[in-house]
Amino acid sequence: MHPDKVDRSKLNKLTDLPNVGPATAKDLLLLGINSVDDLAGQDPLQLYWRLCDLTFERQDPCVLDVLMSLVAFSQGAEPRPWWDYTAQRKARYGDI
Template identity: 65%
Template sequence: MNPDKVSRARLKALTDLPNIGKAGAADLRLLGIKTPADLKGQDPFDLYLRLCALTGSRQDPCVLDVLMSVTAFMEGDSPKPWWAYTQERKARFPDL
């Protein structure tokens, strides 16, 4: 069995995720994400747009970087700092 998958299955709190602190966990809960497992299969751009709508304000683009990092992590990517996704976000979503 892949030890990475086992360790992800043991994550219970949102703050157990890489790059997620109290504020990020609050944003995820606002989106209806209650556990790290809830991020599997989620689209980070959709989460970002929903968060902007729910808060009534455009979130900083680095929030999308964080969402990209945690969704990739829960899909099996190695943990990376959120800024490792900045270049990809700028390439995919140049208008942000």
């Protein structure tokens, strides 16, 4: 869902989360994430590498940006577009 449309009181399915559409929802389920509460305290980089392992392919680095946005949101941050996390990802993890 587009971050501007997210309502914390209406998080009934994964696609109600910011930056999550059907494909990302499927990836989250593959990771064992069923709700925003499952994201709290997670390490986005570990989630990214697990997803790469589970899908047998290297995911686009933008997937890490999405995961960073979701973990931040799960810990109380305002919903923001995933690309707001790109510079932070590059500064923290370099070119993955």
